[in-house]
Amino acid sequence: xxxxxxxxxxxxxxxxxxxxxxxxxxxxxxxxxxxxxxxxxxxxxxxxxxxxxxxxxxxxxxxxxxxxxxxxxxxxxxxxxxxxxxxxxxxxxxxxxxxxxxxxxxxxxxxxxxxxxxxxxxxxxxxxxxxxxxxxxxxxxxxxxxxxxxxxxxxxxxxxxxxxxxxxxxxxxxxxxxxxxxxxxxxxxxxxxxxxxxxxxxxxxxxxxxxxxxxxxxxxxxxxxxxxxxxxxxxxxxxxxxxxxxxxxxxxxxxxxxxxxxxxxxxxxxxxxxxxxxxxxxxxxxxxxxx
Numbered sequence: 001x002x003x004x005x006x007x008x009x010x011x012x013x014x015x016x017x018x019x020x021x022x023x024x025x026x027x028x029x030x031x032x033x034x035x036x037x038x039x040x041x042x043x044x045x046x047x048x049x050x051x052x053x054x055x056x057x058x059x060x061x062x063x064x065x066x067x068x069x070x071x072x073x074x075x076x077x078x079x080x081x082x083x084x085x086x087x088x089x090x091x092x093x094x095x096x097x098x099x100x101x102x103x104x105x106x107x108x109x110x111x112x113x114x115x116x117x118x119x120x121x122x123x124x125x126x127x128x129x130x131x132x133x134x135x136x137x138x139x140x141x142x143x144x145x146x147x148x149x150x151x152x153x154x155x156x157x158x159x160x161x162x163x164x165x166x167x168x169x170x171x172x173x174x175x176x177x178x179x180x181x182x183x184x185x186x187x188x189x190x191x192x193x194x195x196x197x198x199x200x201x202x203x204x205x206x207x208x209x210x211x212x213x214x215x216x217x218x219x220x221x222x223x224x225x226x227x228x229x230x231x232x233x234x235x236x237x238x239x240x241x242x243x244x245x246x247x248x249x250x251x252x253x254x255x256x257x258x259x260x261x262x263x264x265x266x267x268x269x270x271x272x273x274x275x276x277x278x279x280x281x282x283x284x285x286x287x288x289x290x291x
Contacts, residue, residue: 009111009112009114009115012107012108012111013107013108013111013112013115015104016104016105016107016108016111017042017046017104017105017108019104020042020045020046020080020084020104020105020108021039021041021042021046023083023084023087023101023104024038024041024042024045024080024083024084025038025039025041025042026087026090026091027041027083027084027086027087027090028041030090041083042080045076045079045080045083045105046076046077046080046105046108048072048076049072049073049076049077049080049105049109050108050112052069052070052072052073052076053069053070053073053109053112053113053116054116055069056069056070056073056120057116057119057120057123060120060121060123060124060129061123066120073109073113074109077105077106077108077109080105081102081103081105081106082102084101084102084104084105085098085099085101085102087101088100088101131160134153134156134157135152135153135156137149137152137153206235206237206241206245207245207248207249209230209235209237210226210230210237210241210242210245210246211245211249213226213229213230214226214246216229217229223239223240223242223243223246224239226239226242227239227242
């Protein structure tokens with residue numbers, strides 16, 4: 001029974017939309033719409049109203065205004081009801097039939113709106129868009145103590161107003177402080193980037209960063225100075241790693257040094273071919289120096 005009461009609105013809305021679909025398809029086919037497309041007209045009208053109702057609920061949950069979605073729901077529901085009423089006119093039925101055929105889309109809209117109304121109001125209340133209900137005084141209290149009851153309600157409203165304004169001001173101050181901190185951090189980052197040499201900006205490893213620091217400070221700089229210089233510019237490199245990288249770079253430079261080759265055969269030289277030797281075998285060397 002609880003499950004039936006929970007989904008009863010869905011059953012009622014579904015039947016109402018089916019009736020609306022039948023009437024809209026009848027009107028569309030009478031106006032020479034292809035039958036396959038005529039049965040889809042309800043999706044364009046009633047479906048738009050249902051989707052906009054869902055969008056309105058999601059906007060309420062985010063704390064945004066869902067007025068445009070609510071107006072769209074009302075417009076498409078009325079438009080669907082109008083075209084549904086044309087069913088009776090085209091069929092030659094009495095005027096009461098126009099009300100009969102226009103009722104299903106309105107009924108679906110009402111059921112859908114009432115089913116999500118509680119969810120929308122809860123979402124708006126959580127977002128601070130709707131105030132909590134006022135204390136219930138009762139008819140007897142209003143009848144016997146109207147002035148004191150009225151003054152009590154005013155005190156409750158005044159307290160709520162003060163609390164709301166205080167909370168709003170605190171939120172605005174916190175947002176402004178956060179924006180100021182972001183601006184200061186961006187300014188500090190811009191200054192730090194301006195002080196970093198281009199070689200260090202292109203560095204992707206500790207080795208390239210240490211080499212850029214050595215080019216900036218000089219090869220005589222100590223490992224501690226290089227580490228401190230890199231730390232000020234966002235690189236964390238231990239002095240021991242600086243010494244290792246420096247020693248490795250020195251070894252690589254020493255190993256890659258090239259000794260000039262001594263020229264063995266001095267030009268000019270002449271290439272001897274088999275044709276010039278008239279068939280004699282060519283020596284092992286391709287070239288013979290001309291004295």
